Amino acid sequence: MTRTMYKPEPPLDGCEGNANLDHTISELAERFGVTMRTLRFYEEKGLLKPNRRGNRRLYSMQDVHVLSDIVRMKEMGLSITCIQSIMKTVRSGNVETARSRLLSEAQMRLVDIDKEMEFLRIAQDAAQRAAQDISAGERWFKSA
DSSP states (O other): OOOOOOOOOOOOTTOTTOTTOOEEHHHHHHHHTOOHHHHHHHHHTTSOOOEEETTEEEEOHHHHHHHHHHHHHHHHTOOHHHHHHHHHHHHTTOHHHHHHHHHHHHHHHHHHHHHHHHHHHHHHHHHHHHHHHHHTTOOOOTTO
16 A cells, blocks of 8 residues: 555545444545554554454444544654553643644654654765766775
């Protein structure tokens, strides 16, 4: 399965106006571009709490909203531990505290990403120079 960035989509078929409609694991996996194993992992970590009907996991609209939050935080590069902490704060009713924490995490990720991008620019420049030198027939290996 190809990993895609989360894009808000229209509600799952039949969801409009019916918050009690349950969704299967395969529906959510397809909608959010994750594997069913990923959804089970989020359940193991206490992030998702689907209802059970026999062996089937059934996800409510609240689960859909929680998964949306999880996927967006994962795409920012946040760890599962960090996501668990933020979602625990949300579940406890401290939404403003969670928003503040998420803002702080997002700002720190931006700093980290800027550093990573600078490193990649340096590596890209070095690779371009090497490719040009080698293509031009320059003796590149000084040790040979």
